[in-house]
Amino acid sequence: MAIINFGSINIDHVYRVARMPAPGETLTVKSYDRFLGGKGANQSIAIAKSGGLVRHVGAIGPDGGWAAEKLQEAGVDPGHLTVVDEPTGHAVILVDDAGENQIVICAGANRCLTIDQIAAELDTANAEDKWVLLQNETNCTSDIVRCAKAAGFRVAYSAAPFVAEETLPLVDSVDLLIVNDVEAKALAVAGGSSMSDMACAELLITRGEHGAEFHHSGSIFKQAAFGVTPVDTTGAGDTFLGAFLARYSQGGDAGEALQFAAAASAIQVTRPGAADAIPDEGEVMNFLSERKS
Numbered sequence: 001m002a003i004i005n006f007g008s009i010n011i012d013h014v015y016r017v018a019r020m021p022a023p024g025e026t027l028t029v030k031s032y033d034r035f036l037g038g039k040g041a042n043q044s045i046a047i048a049k050s051g052g053l054v055r056h057v058g059a060i061g062p063d064g065g066w067a068a069e070k071l072q073e074a075g076v077d078p079g080h081l082t083v084v085d086e087p088t089g090h091a092v093i094l095v096d097d098a099g100e101n102q103i104v105i106c107a108g109a110n111r112c113l114t115i116d117q118i119a120a121e122l123d124t125a126n127a128e129d130k131w132v133l134l135q136n137e138t139n140c141t142s143d144i145v146r147c148a149k150a151a152g153f154r155v156a157y158s159a160a161p162f163v164a165e166e167t168l169p170l171v172d173s174v175d176l177l178i179v180n181d182v183e184a185k186a187l188a189v190a191g192g193s194s195m196s197d198m199a200c201a202e203l204l205i206t207r208g209e210h211g212a213e214f215h216h217s218g219s220i221f222k223q224a225a226f227g228v229t230p231v232d233t234t235g236a237g238d239t240f241l242g243a244f245l246a247r248y249s250q251g252g253d254a255g256e257a258l259q260f261a262a263a264a265s266a267i268q269v270t271r272p273g274a275a276d277a278i279p280d281e282g283e284v285m286n287f288l289s290e291r292k293s
Helices: 039-049 065-073 115-123 141-150 164-171 181-191 236-248 254-268 281-292
Strands: 002-006 010-016 031-037 053-060 081-083 089-095 101-106 131-135 154-158 176-180 202-206 212-216 219-223
Touching: 002 039, 002 115, 010 065, 031 039, 031 065, 039 053, 039 065, 039 131, 039 236, 053 065, 053 115, 115 141, 131 141, 141 154, 141 164, 154 236, 164 181, 176 181, 176 236, 181 202, 202 236, 212 254, 219 254, 236 254, 254 281
Parallel strands: 002 053, 002 131, 010 089, 053 081, 131 154, 154 176, 176 202
Antiparallel strands: 010 031, 089 101, 202 212, 212 219
16 A cells, blocks of 8 residues: 655755854854755655655755655655756754754745645545645645545644644544644644544654654554664654554554654664665664564
């Protein structure tokens, strides 16, 4: 079963710093790297590397050929990307010696999806392609959800970057809502209810070093994080979601999918970058085997 990801694509400009600058302060960076990123691209690559099938639908600018090549190298078909006149989305990322990050994003081409493009991709989907994934880094989120549900797809919604006013109207329509711990609390406050009362059928909450939990049919599956020394936490949540959805969408057990996702994200944070740091299925299985021995 393939997953259709209406996802963002960014070029990440990563600057290593000893510490985060204070307001008004200028720091000299220790190093600079360029990586493929964007929540959508990260999640598609995590799906592909975790053994899942994914169709990435998005937009790049005339400068986006490098990003398309990087997607293809990672096992993601770039044939569903459109080239528009806006610059490819990009991010400026500061990473300190503790592995924490600060990020600013320019959406660029990621805000150029069209309803016609969305409808065409859903119309040409195979019968077994019954999952649609989206995030808040593209436009047309409500249109994606509406069209996908009308076509009989299950919808997984990664509600980040999080804006409560944009997320709340979609909660009742999606099948799987994915938020981190901070976002979950903010959404509950904005909605005037607890997360357990949300109308979505399934809920995945990632909690960083404190693990994750998955709510399904009144049951809660919990997964602890694996202890590792982080180098760069950029993209850890995307890696977790992509790995989880790759296993779960194929009929996998929720507990196994959570454990696999926790291992994938544990490996990913020990490496620099976002998409380039995502491990493949074999690496994750070896990691789990070593932890059990």
